[in-house]
Amino acid sequence: MSKTIKGKIWKFKDNINTDVIIPGRYCHLTDLNELAKHCMEDDDPDFAKKVSSGDILLAGDNFGCGSSRELAPITLKAAGLSCVIAKSFARIFYRNSINIGFPIVECTQAYDDASVGDTFEIDFKSGTVTNTTKKKNYKIVPFPDFIEQIVKSGGLLKCKDLLSQ
């Protein structure tokens, strides 16, 4: 994970589930470009056309609830999103994202003040999220050390220490 991420945000509500992130009807697809075309389709059918590479998704509570499909973070990544910031994440989505090295940030305060199109900067080193449009700073809920170790390795299967434990 790079030390800082900067991008424009898209805002979604609480309980965004994996069926919305990538519907079951596309789950047999393997081509990343094809998957990307259907990202968030059942919430906003034009999302895939509107999103630009490097954009950030901002959501409320329980982001990624529902199915265990790992295609959810894979599709968000394929669509060009650089990170998801949410008040909280559903547990399987959380693990899946960490496991594939897709950046996710738990931050409880950033959501309410933000408007679509605001620019956000995430500084993993200092553990802060900044809404640069509104000039506001928020604290990131830090990963436990164990998870930080997976993140630093770039994903679960790159974590040699764990594989040999």
Added chain:
Amino acid sequence: MNLVEKIFAKHAGKKSVVPGEIIMAECDVIMGNDLSTSLSIDIFRENGFKKVLYPDKLAIVMSHFVPAKDIMTAKLCQKVRDWVKQHKIKNYIEAGKGGIEHVVLPDEGFIKPCDLIVGGDSHSVTYGAFGAAGIGIGSTDLVFAWVTGKLWFKVPPVIKIIYKGKKARWVYAKDMILLALRELTSSGALYKGIEFDGEAVAGLDIAGRTTLANMTAELGAKCGIIKADQKTIDHLNKTRLKGTKFDMSSADSDAKYEKIVEFDLTKIEPQIAQPYSPDNVCDVSDLKRVKVNQVYIGSCTNGRVEDLRIAAQLLKGKKVHSDVRMIVTPASQNAYLSAINEGLVQIFIEAGAAVSTPTCGACLGGFMGIVGPKEVCVSTTNRNYPGRMGDREALVYLANPAVAAASAITGRITHPEEINVPVTV
């Protein structure tokens, strides 16, 4: 310790564990279906792995897109089959030989009380009905378990849910879990374990227990456990586990819970989850004149033969409403065969329902019962998010099999008491 902690401690080789602790635990069964396994195979290959550590711990059940719905899914299933052969996975359950993994594995003797089962499917929590910790995982975690036999876990805080009181006629386990969703919401058990207790839980049959445990996924739970008892043993003794000595551990009397929630069932009526979330629950009789286009009875939540019996009881000698298409998809070959032998399939067909081979199919918007824009479907499944069963504007209501069958007869969402069914003892 509570039961969740005991199971984690046992599999981590520790005397005790506490919530928040991160452990590496041995898995008893490593489950995958066609969809999660297919992606795991790609990940396994991309990362250069060559060998599954304990091939006999793997159980691969073809359920989501079988029988293959098109060429793409046929290729996906082919990939899984070839890999299974190559790695000599003996617990491979093909279409025609099993059904939906969460029904097949316990019925075929793969699940034991106090086991730790990881599954590449969120409804792996269903194994909690047998006193096991069933935990849903994604495809990378699945690969990690394939190559190491283990997985890391954070020991969760546990909520105890107690159900008391006698249920009214037409109230089932589905209504018990919908009631919990109504009160606790979709994030009510996020990152948490659940232990069920109370006389109403002990009183449930195995089918009811699987329904209850199944939808703890919709509460966001990591696992949802009903401690094993004589009914569990009797069920497992009908499988290849016959004669096994089971670990019947239960929570200590001073076990700690994050909170204890109690529900009194004496006053509740059938519950129904309205679009677009499983926690958007109300009483069935609160809904007035909602016209129905499709009724679906099936899935790992309510596709056992016990569920089909409930539906058949209402449909016997009646017709599915002319504006409704009704689809019955038994969850397993066993359920299907029992339904044939008991004359249930005849009742469904004479009523004008389509009866299909076991598959996840329509439950995940795959095939065999996709719902169109603005159409209303009353379904015994577990999720009604936008697009889950088809078009993003389809309106899916989640209910028990009696409500589903009653609604199929009248063509609108209906309390089963409206249908004249003699009480049998």
